[in-house]
Structures are given as C-alpha cells and as structure tokens.
Amino acid sequence: MFKKSRNKKQSQSNLDQQELDLHNIPKHVAIIMDGNGRWAKQRKLPRIKGHYQGMQTVKKITKEASNLGIEYLTLYAFSTENWTRPENEVKYIMSLPVNFLKTFLPELIEKNVKVETIGFIDDLPQSTVKAINKAKEETKHNTGLKLIFAMNYGGRAEIVDGVKSLYRRLEANELSIDDVDEDVLSSHFMTQPYPDPELLIRTSGEQRISNFLIWQLSYSEFIFNEKLWPDFDSEELLKCLKIYQNRQRRFGGL
Numbered sequence: 001m002f003k004k005s006r007n008k009k010q011s012q013s014n015l016d017q018q019e020l021d022l023h024n025i026p027k028h029v030a031i032i033m034d035g036n037g038r039w040a041k042q043r044k045l046p047r048i049k050g051h052y053q054g055m056q057t058v059k060k061i062t063k064e065a066s067n068l069g070i071e072y073l074t075l076y077a078f079s080t081e082n083w084t085r086p087e088n089e090v091k092y093i094m095s096l097p098v099n100f101l102k103t104f105l106p107e108l109i110e111k112n113v114k115v116e117t118i119g120f121i122d123d124l125p126q127s128t129v130k131a132i133n134k135a136k137e138e139t140k141h142n143t144g145l146k147l148i149f150a151m152n153y154g155g156r157a158e159i160v161d162g163v164k165s166l167y168r169r170l171e172a173n174e175l176s177i178d179d180v181d182e183d184v185l186s187s188h189f190m191t192q193p194y195p196d197p198e199l200l201i202r203t204s205g206e207q208r209i210s211n212f213l214i215w216q217l218s219y220s221e222f223i224f225n226e227k228l229w230p231d232f233d234s235e236e237l238l239k240c241l242k243i244y245q246n247r248q249r250r251f252g253g254l
C-alpha cells in the first residue's frame with residue numbers, strides 16, 4: 001500500500017516538474033463534465049447549485065483552452081438521455097446557456113471564440129435555442145477556439161440520423177452504395193466539420209463514455225480525472241495535457 005501511494009506521489013511530482021510541450025497540444029479536446037450533483041451533495045446543496053458551479057468551470061476552462069491554442073473544445077452539456085432527470089433540474093440546465101451567454105458572450109467575442117453546437121438543438125426550449133443562436137450569430141466570424149456545446153446530443157442518435165440522411169442521398173441517386181465508406185458515412189454526422197478528438201477527459205472518476213462521440217473517439221486517448229467538474233481547473237487541465245503528451249498514439253500500428 002505504502003509503495004503504491006509513494007509511486008503515485010512520485011509520478012505526481014514528475015508531472016509537476018514536466019514542462020508542457022506547446023508543440024504537442026491536442027487540436028480537439030472533448031470533455032464529459034461529470035460530478036456536479038456530487039459536488040452539491042457534499043455541500044448539502046441542491047443539485048442545481050452544482051450545475052451553476054459547473055457553468056463557472058466552463059468559463060475557466062474555455063479561457064484556458066483558448067490561451068493554450070486548443071482549436072476545438074467539445075463539452076457534453078446535456079445528453080439525449082438526460083431528459084429523464086427531475087423536471088426542475090432539466091429546466092435549470094436548459095437555463096444555463098442563457099445565463100452563460102448573457103454573462104460571458106462579450107468575453108468570448110474578445111477572445112475570438114466561435115460558439116457552435118452538436119445535438120438536436122431544435123428540440124430544446126425556445127429561450128435556450130434563442131440564446132444559442134444569438135451566440136452563434138455574434139461569433140460566426142471568429143477564428144479562434146471553437147467552443148462546441150453538445151446539447152441534447154447522443155452518439156447513437158447521431159449515427160441513426162446520419163444513416164438516414166445517407167440513405168436519402170442513396171435513394172435520390174446522389175450517391176451509389178459503392179461510394180459509401182467511413183469518410184462518406186461520417187460526413188453525415190453532426191461532427192462533420194470537426195476533426196476527431198485526440199483527447200477525451202471525463203471528470204469525477206467515472207470511467208465510461210455515456211454515449212458521447214462514440215464513433216469519433218475510436219482512437220482518442222481517454223483520461224479519467226478524479227476531480228468533480230466544479231473543482232476542475234486550469235491546473236487539472238494542464239495535468240491532463242501532460243499525461244496525454246506522455247502517451248504514445250499508435251492508431252493500430254506498432
């Protein structure tokens with residue numbers, strides 16, 4: 001036991017001493033922001049307070065990602081399965097983009113961040129859709145970090161949707177069945193404009209992908225960070241990037 005915890009401490013201090021290689025920053029980082037509820041529970045607060053605090057972390061991590069030169073940051077904010085949560089919690093999460101953009105849009109614009117989304121956005125409440133569309137419109141010419149919110153997003157639903165739109169093109173004879181390969185199929189996904197993430201981070205110590213980018217994460221590095229999302233910060237992000245830089249990506253080769 002002692003040896004194990006000493007090793008853990010040692011590798012932590014190795015990481016602290018390691019410099020971040022600014023030439024090896026992943027272009028696309030995807031994050032499953034987990035642990036808001038537990039953060040609130042630990043403090044005997046209602047779960048929505050955890051989500052509020054989670055929104056503050058989104059602001060911090062967006063700024064840090066932009067400073068580091070990450071090109072795409074995809075955040076899993078609401079899944080197609082999250083509708084089964086209590087009504088007041090769903091309602092609150094739906095109000096977060098409105099709050100976030102009201103308080104943070106000027107800073108996003110100043111930092112040249114472009115706001116985008118993946119997911120079935122049109123099925124969200126009107127006020128949420130309106131705030132998101134306004135942010136997209138006002139940042140559409142920005143050329144810096146692409147901040148991509150996955151809202152009402154599910155990997156399986158995305159694939160079904162993509163297959164349907166591919167099928168429509170086949171039916172219309174715009175494509176032949178022999179043209180269909182991985183690139184053609186994935187060009188029908190919501191993530192079509194983005195490269196696959198090199199790195200997936202999930203906070204709160206849970207180790208699963210929960211229907212997030214199930215196609216796109218095929219060759220990504222996974223890092224499961226122990227912090228609850230509201231406690232995740234720039235220091236933890238840097239730690240994750242250093243761990244990523246110590247990994248060897250082989251894509252099935254040697």
Ligand code: FPP
Nearest residue numbers: 033034035036037038054055077096097100
């Ligand atoms: C998972 O934690 C978190 C969510 C389902 C919501 C995530 C939303 C945010 C972090 C805020 C998003 C901000 C914007 C601007 C859209 P959980 O509730 O499952 O936590 P638990 O596993 O501890 O219960």
